[in-house]
Amino acid sequence: MRAGRTEEADAFALRICTAITRRNTKWLQSIDTRTHAKGAWSKVREITHGEGKRNSPVNSLTAQVLNDHYVAISTDTKYQPTLSKLTAHGQISFISDVDVFRQLDHLHPTATGLDDIQAWFLRLGMPIFSASIAQIFNQSVVEGVVPRQWKTAIISPVPKVSIPSKPSDYRPISITPVLSRCLEKHVLHSYIYPALHLPHPGLRFDDQFAFRPSGSTTAAVVALLHTLRLLLSSSQFVRVFSFDFTKAFDTVRHAAVMTKMAQLQIPDCVYNWIKAFFDEHFHCTRYAGQCSKVAEVKASVI
Secondary structure: OOOOOHHHHHHHHHHHHHHHHHHHHHHHHOOOOOOOHHHHHHHHHHHHOOHHHHOOOOOOOOHHHHHHHHHHHOOOOOOOOOOOOOOOOOOOOOOOHHHHHHHHHOOOOOOOOOOOOOHHHHHHOHHHHHHHHHHHHHHHHHHOOOOHHHHEEEEEEEEOOOOOOOHHHEEEEEEOOHHHHHHHHHHHHHHHHHHHHOOOOOOOOOOOOOOOOOOOHHHHHHHHHHHHHHHHOOOOOOOOOOOOOOOOOOOOOHHHHHHHHOOOOOOHHHHHHHHHHHOOEEEEEEEOOEEOOOEEEOOOOO
């Protein structure tokens, strides 16, 4: 991954995930559900970690209370608007009809945003409107304008503990429209990922695993164990210091992100589109059948 061999890294990551999945499935294969029903259910509870209690709504919490909590976290009291790059551009094609067709053809069942446009509908109608969607995508990038509907996320709170009781016990999962995610994915894979291989001298990504091609927590654990074993081969003891930055990505400043983005080798139009994506970003929360009011996000990575 660090050498830019992303295809080999992807293949290796897939082998690791397959091995983990194969080992987890053996938990239930050795249990006879007819003669040992109690043991089977104990294994089910062990895997699900009591999802029934976790997903039960808390009486003292409402969608608005949770949304106000997330707004308090995603607020930058020293917010500074970032500037756009002044460029002269013509009719540039950033994404082709074929690319949009392939993206829609490979859509998996997924949650929908506030526009309620289902993934199955986009996949079913891709032969008809893939060219029109490509035109909208290109116009959005060229003009550096992101529709507000694409920047309004709906939060689905997911419990972080077995029995949640307060807003901080829920992890906010932001869901944007499917079309917005399709264009985000194209910008990410076509422009940002390649730029990470040849970053500016002032930027370092060689020790970063998150938000990188083939990067994951699994890759981080593999690298850590590899380093520890190399050190233990020549030393009797190894000390490991671990730091947990709480709410690191929930409180990051947009100006800091865009300052680093400006140093990457990406087209100015793409930079302006990313800036527009962060500007005037909104979210609401859906919880226990209720939906809160829409609030603006001044910080964090959506």
